[in-house]
Amino acid sequence: MIKNPVLQISGLSVALRAHSGSWIRHLVQGINLTLYPGEMHGLVGESGSGKSITASAVLGLLPGSLGITEGEILLNGKAIHRLPEKAKRRLRGREMACIFQNDQGSFAPFRKIGKQLTEALQAHEKMSSREAREISCEWLERVKLPAQRVFDSYPFQLSGGQLQRTSLAASLMMKPSLIIADEPTTALDVLTAEQILDLLSGLQKKTECAVLLISHDLTSVLKRTDRMSVMYGGHLMESGPTASVRRNPLHPYTKMLLKARPPLDGFMPDRLAAIPGEPGAVADQGCPFAPRCPYRKEACVHMPASGVRADDHSSACLFADPEGGDSIAAVARSDQDREVVWR
Amino acid sequence: MNAAIKKAVLRPARNGRYVWLSANPLLLIGISLLFVFMLLALSGWLLAANDPLAVNMAERLKSPSLEYPLGTDHMGRCIFSRLISGARTTLGITAMVLMTVMVIGIPMGLLCGYAGGRIDALFMRLVDGLLALPEFILAIAVAGFLGPSLMNLMLSVVLVKWIGYARVVRGVVMAEREKEYILAARVGGARTFKLLFRHLLPQAVSPVMVLAAFDVGKVILTISSLSYLGLGAQPPAPEWGAMLNDGRPYFQTAPELMLYPGAAIMLVVLAFNLIGDGLRNVLDLKERWRGNPG
Amino acid sequence: MPPLLEVIKIGKSYGDSVKVLREVSFQIGAGECLGLVGESGSGKSTITRLILGLDKPDSGEIFVSGQAVHRLKGKALRHSRKHVQVVFQDPAASLNPRLRIWKSVVEPLENFPDVEPKFLTNVSGGQRELAAALLDRVGLGSELLDRYPDQLSGGQKQRVAIARGLSLEPKLLVCDEPTSSLDVSVQAQILNLLKELKEELGISYLFISHDIAAVRFMSDRIAVLKDGQLIDQFAAGDLFSPERHPYTRKWTETPA
Numbered sequence: 001m002i003k004n005p006v007l008q009i010s011g012l013s014v015a016l017r018a019h020s021g022s023w024i025r026h027l028v029q030g031i032n033l034t035l036y037p038g039e040m041h042g043l044v045g046e047s048g049s050g051k052s053i054t055a056s057a058v059l060g061l062l063p064g065s066l067g068i069t070e071g072e073i074l075l076n077g078k079a080i081h082r083l084p085e086k087a088k089r090r091l092r093g094r095e096m097a098c099i100f101q102n103d104q105g106s107f108a109p110f111r112k113i114g115k116q117l118t119e120a121l122q123a124h125e126k127m128s129s130r131e132a133r134e135i136s137c138e139w140l141e142r143v144k145l146p147a148q149r150v151f152d153s154y155p156f157q158l159s160g161g162q163l164q165r166t167s168l169a170a171s172l173m174m175k176p177s178l179i180i181a182d183e184p185t186t187a188l189d190v191l192t193a194e195q196i197l198d199l200l201s202g203l204q205k206k207t208e209c210a211v212l213l214i215s216h217d218l219t220s221v222l223k224r225t226d227r228m229s230v231m232y233g234g235h236l237m238e239s240g241p242t243a244s245v246r247r248n249p250l251h252p253y254t255k256m257l258l259k260a261r262p263p264l265d266g267f268m269p270d271r272l273a274a275i276p277g278e279p280g281a282v283a284d285q286g287c288p289f290a291p292r293c294p295y296r297k298e299a300c301v302h303m304p305a306s307g308v309r310a311d312d313h314s315s316a317c318l319f320a321d322p323e324g325g326d327s328i329a330a331v332a333r334s335d336q337d338r339e340v341v342w343r
Numbered sequence: 344m345n346a347a348i349k350k351a352v353l354r355p356a357r358n359g360r361y362v363w364l365s366a367n368p369l370l371l372i373g374i375s376l377l378f379v380f381m382l383l384a385l386s387g388w389l390l391a392a393n394d395p396l397a398v399n400m401a402e403r404l405k406s407p408s409l410e411y412p413l414g415t416d417h418m419g420r421c422i423f424s425r426l427i428s429g430a431r432t433t434l435g436i437t438a439m440v441l442m443t444v445m446v447i448g449i450p451m452g453l454l455c456g457y458a459g460g461r462i463d464a465l466f467m468r469l470v471d472g473l474l475a476l477p478e479f480i481l482a483i484a485v486a487g488f489l490g491p492s493l494m495n496l497m498l499s500v501v502l503v504k505w506i507g508y509a510r511v512v513r514g515v516v517m518a519e520r521e522k523e524y525i526l527a528a529r530v531g532g533a534r535t536f537k538l539l540f541r542h543l544l545p546q547a548v549s550p551v552m553v554l555a556a557f558d559v560g561k562v563i564l565t566i567s568s569l570s571y572l573g574l575g576a577q578p579p580a581p582e583w584g585a586m587l588n589d590g591r592p593y594f595q596t597a598p599e600l601m602l603y604p605g606a607a608i609m610l611v612v613l614a615f616n617l618i619g620d621g622l623r624n625v626l627d628l629k630e631r632w633r634g635n636p637g
Numbered sequence: 638m639p640p641l642l643e644v645i646k647i648g649k650s651y652g653d654s655v656k657v658l659r660e661v662s663f664q665i666g667a668g669e670c671l672g673l674v675g676e677s678g679s680g681k682s683t684i685t686r687l688i689l690g691l692d693k694p695d696s697g698e699i700f701v702s703g704q705a706v707h708r709l710k711g712k713a714l715r716h717s718r719k720h721v722q723v724v725f726q727d728p729a730a731s732l733n734p735r736l737r738i739w740k741s742v743v744e745p746l747e748n749f750p751d752v753e754p755k756f757l758t759n760v761s762g763g764q765r766e767l768a769a770a771l772l773d774r775v776g777l778g779s780e781l782l783d784r785y786p787d788q789l790s791g792g793q794k795q796r797v798a799i800a801r802g803l804s805l806e807p808k809l810l811v812c813d814e815p816t817s818s819l820d821v822s823v824q825a826q827i828l829n830l831l832k833e834l835k836e837e838l839g840i841s842y843l844f845i846s847h848d849i850a851a852v853r854f855m856s857d858r859i860a861v862l863k864d865g866q867l868i869d870q871f872a873a874g875d876l877f878s879p880e881r882h883p884y885t886r887k888w889t890e891t892p893a
Contacts, residue, residue: 046820047791189676190847191887218821260825262854264889265877271832272854274825278790292822523731524741530689531745531801532718545735 004077006177006210007035007058011071014053014062023069028053028234031071035178035210040201042221042242043214044257045231046279051214054231055182057081058212059098060088076177094124096178097171099164101186106167107155114151117170124174139169143199161192168196172203179204182214197224218257222246230254232279233288240313250315253289287317295319370621376614384430393421395428395581404597416586416600417593418579425581426607432582434611436493437562440500441555448505449551452512453539457520463513470506478503482565486574493582496575500565504558511554515547549626556619560612567608583608639703640664641808641841642688642721647697647707649683657683658865660697665809670835670842672856672873674849674888680865681845685813688843689723690714702808719749722807726814728794732786738797739768739782745804754806756838771800775830792823796830803834811843816851828854849876849888861885 014028028050035041045051056062058073060080073081075095080088092098100106107116117140118132127135133151140147143165150158150166158166164184171179181200185193197213201224204211215221221228222242229239230253238251249255259273277292286301287293293300299318393411399419407414413422455463473481485499519525520543528542567584569575576582578589583604590600642665649658658680665671675681686692688699690706699707706717722745725731732741743764746752760770769779775796786794795815802810812831816824828851835842844855852859853873861869861884869882876889 046822190849191676216821257821260822262825262828262850264850264853268854271829272825274829275822276826278792279820279822280790523725523727524733526689526691527723527725527731527798527801528733528744529691530718530721530723531805532715532748533744534715534748537748541736542733545733 003036005034005036005074006039006076007033007212008074009033009054009058009071010074012054012057012068012073013070014050014057014066015069017065017067023067026069026234027066028057031231031236033212033229033236033239035212037177037210038205038208039227040204040211040213040225042225042228043212043231044216044218044221044228046216048233048279048282049231050234051231052182053234055098055180055212055214059092059096059180060085061092093120093176094174095176096180097174097176099167099171099179099181099184101183106170107163109155111154112151113153113155113158113166117151117166117173120170121173135173136169139173140166142172142203143169145169160188161196164188164196165199168200168203172207172209175207176209179209179211180214181211183216184213185220186216193220218261230257233282235288236316237289238313238315240315244313248313250313251289251317252293252295254315367621367625369617370625373614373617373619373621376610377618380430380611380614384427393424395420395424396579397421398579404593413603414599416589417597420579422600422603425586426583426603429581429583429586429604430607430611432493432576432580433563433566433584433608436497436566437559440497440504440562440566441558443497443501444504444558445508445551445555447501448508449512449544449547451505452509452514452547453516453543455509456513456516457535457539457543459517466509466513470510473503473506479565479568482569483572483574486569491574491577493576493580496566496569499569500562504562507554507558508551511550512544512547515550516543519543519546549622553619553623553626556615556622559615560619563608563612563615567604639700641667641669641702642843643698643700644684644688645698645700647684647687647694647699649680649687649692649694656865658687658694661862661865661867662697663860663867663870665841665843667808668835668839668841669858670844670856672852672859673843673845673862674847674852674859674885675845675862676847679862681862682813683865684862685723685811685843685845688809688811689721690718716749719745719752719805720807721809721811722802722805723811723813724795724798724802724815727818728791728798729786729818731798732794734786736785737782738772738784738786738789739765741786742768742771742797742801742804745801749805752805754804756806767804771804772797774803774834775800790823791819792826795819795823795827799827799830799834803838803840806838807840809841809843811845813845814847815844817846817848824851831855861888 010032012028012031013026015023015026018024031050031054033041033043033054043051043054053062053066056066057068060083062068068081071081072079075091080091083091107113114133114136117136118129121127121132121135122129137147137151140150145162145165150162155163184200185196188196197220200211200213213221213225222245225242227240228242228245230237230245230251232253238245238249238254240250245254246258249258253275256273256275260275262268262272275292276294281291282288283290290296290300297319302318397420399415402411402415402419403417405411405415405419411421411423413426416422416425451466455466481503482496482499485502486495489495489498525538525542528538533542566575567582567587570582570584571588573588576585578585586604587601587608590597590604593600644661644663646660646662647658648656648660650656661680661684663671673681673684683692687694687707690709694707697707698705701717701720704717706714709717732738746767747764756774757767757770760766765782768782772779772781777793777796777800781789781793781797786797789797799815815831816827819827831842831844832855834840842855844852846852853876856873859871859873859876860867861882863884869885871878871881875881876885881889
């Protein structure tokens with residue numbers, strides 16, 4: 001059975017606007033992403049990769065100085081990137097929900113959790129207070145919280161992990177078709193974080209809701225997601241089924257990211273395979289990763305098209321085997337050779 | 344998420360660390376106003392050759408002329424010269440008051456914030472006590488006990504104003520003292536003196552600057568008000584508040600006697616308040632930029 | 638010869654009731670790296686504070702090279718600080734935002750003019766030259782000397798903090814989650830740097846982290862802290878041994 005995608009982002013570019021209204025600089029360029037129901041898609045990147053900006057663009061929460069310059073975002077087949085603010089607000093919460101890193105910020109500090117949950121429910125659907133209460137408690141139980149106690153608590157009475165579970169319940173109870181989780185566990189402890197991600201993936205499979213999990217943590221994405229994308233400097237570097245990416249990373253950046261983490265078990269190398277340079281090093285032209293890529297070649301001054309390889313797995317590197325040197329994408333238009341401008 | 348976006352958005356602005364003025368019309372207007380005043384005061388000093396104290400009953404209540412740019416007062420003294428010379432009195436006293444206040448308040452704040460414990464508790468009780476008395480009443484009481492004079496006026500203002508500075512500095516120190524760079528400096532073997540003056544005090548500079556800019560206006564007003572009540576500058580010394588008082592009996596016949604010093608007070612206070620507002624905006628903004636990780 | 642650091646049954650409470658640490662004991666030998674694993678609230682940062690002499694334990698004793706540092710006060714405490722230095726988690730918070738980089742780096746040397754680290758003996762010139770040599774030691778160029786912290790990236794700031802930590806050539810460097818606020822690709826660089834420095838300078842580390850893989854990479858021995866108690870202590874190679882405490886095993890099972 002072929003399902004219709006929940007979220008379809010095609011050729012999305014986001015840029016920074018100057019006071020005069022002209023576009024200064026692209027922060028995200030040419031992003032393509034497709035999410036199907038019940039799928040968890042991991043979006044991995046370091047700081048400055050544009051992963052959070054992509055999420056904000058989908059949620060319609062871009063700050064005023066940023067704007068979408070190209071591309072479109074379809075939610076269940078409807079274009080949502082040009083909707084007025086009011087319509088976007090109606091979509092958030094109902095059709096798509098978000099979970100942020102800052103768990104405190106998702107709730108008003110001086111009102112009881114229960115009140116906030118039931119009000120959110122009633123704002124979207126006509127139902128009695130009693131019904132709303134029952135649904136809220138049911139979801140609090142599903143996220144493995146003592147429902148009654150949490151229902152009657154103020155946000156500051158709960159721990160970070162409990163709050164994040166509550167926001168998980170709050171987003172799932174609206175039965176959204178898409179949840180965007182932006183670094184949902186970065187502020188939490190490792191063990192708590194793992195539990196919450198497990199909970200998220202379990203409930204997500206049950207409710208057939210699609211999840212876009214944004215994280216800087218490669219390991220947690222590798223463990224749970226069905227598909228994943230890696231971003232660098234505002235571009236997609238690699239995208240594909242998680243199993244395939246893990247087994248056979250294509251892009252040098254992904255390969256190096258995977259190797260940069262110390263292994264939990266097995267042979268421990270004496271030195272880690274670090275990627276030289278800082279995440280802020282992004283080339284203005286051509287492959288954004290080129291300034292840090294040890295396999296950089298002359299042709300890298302041109303932005304490679306993201307080519308689909310085997311298994312629906314694509315990589316935005318000109319070279320099939322960067323460590324070797326054979327260029328399959330012989331698009332190196334040498335007549336246009338330009339200097340790479342390092343930022 | 345927001346931190347990341349903020350960073351991306353703010354990065355181009357960060358290149359111009361000192362684009363302060365152009366981006367802050369308030370600050371610009373305030374500083375220009377003050378500049379005009381200073382220019383006027385300076386030029387007046389050089390040009391206005393009249394003795395601000397010279398009484399000439401024959402020339403009393405004259406309208407503006409070339410010799411007396413703003414006319415003369417009820418004793419035939421040149422109003423312009425008195426204003427200019429009053430500016431020096433008023434601003435000079437204000438500057439002295441603020442300086443004294445900072446010299447007392449800042450070290451007190453540093454000490455209490457850093458030492459904490461009993462010293463701090465004692466300080467806070469003292470502050471509570473002083474704050475319970477309305478500033479103005481306290482000043483009147485001091486002037487009443489010690490007799491009306493500029494010196495006593497200054498004393499009474501200092502007595503109240505130092506608290507504000509001590510509290511601001513104390514707050515900054517308490518907020519910063521457990522931050523990692525302070526801990527690292529302690530671990531690095533920094534002596535208390537160095538911790539206080541090299542690491543902690545600079546963090547308090549911006550809030551103190553903002554407070555001071557606002558206080559200039561307040562102190563000018565307090566001094567003028569008390570002088571107006573006859574508790575500060577004594578006749579015939581030219582001081583704006585005292586000039587206001589001098590002009591009071593002639594309010595019906597010669598309102599300009601009150602108008603000129605009144606306008607002078609208002610404009611100077613306005614200038615400093617604008618500067619204060621502008622400074623606060625600029626410094627807040629800088630704090631926010633610096634708050635971004637990475 | 639006594640071990641470099643000996644912590645004997647230290648306990649610490651804040652306020653009236655909350656016991657943050659209970660009878661924690663461990664040792665660190667010369668040139669050794671002890672990894673300390675624990676969740677937040679387990680008492681990791683309290684241990685850091687006590688070892689750094691920023692706080693006194695309620696009970697128990699702390700010896701650095703045989704000297705009872707928990708009893709020191711004033712001048713003696715200040716002088717004992719040259720032996721134990723620190724690198725904190727958040728590089729943005731651990732440098733004074735209003736000081737130029739070189740001033741932050743040489744400040745400890747300025748405080749202890751009598752200290753002459755071996756690796757700086759052939760540096761001639763003033764404080765700036767010393768700072769440049771220290772930065773060079775951690776892989777940073779001298780063009781950063783006159784910058785302010787907010788003009789550096791997170792990784793660069795952490796390198797500066799490490800340079801400052803090394804400047805007195807301490808016997809022990811306490812690394813309190815030194816990589817957890819850095820990007821993955823930068824984490825590897827910093828871990829490599831720390832390991833390299835340990836091998837070259839023979840410094841001992843107390844490496845505190847909630848990243849068990851990073852701890853395994855860095856440490857010779859590992860200690861696990863839970864609710865203020867050390868529940869497991871073992872050689873790094875025995876991390877997967879069946880004798881491990883169930884809680885320790887939880888740590889090794891969770892990540893991918």
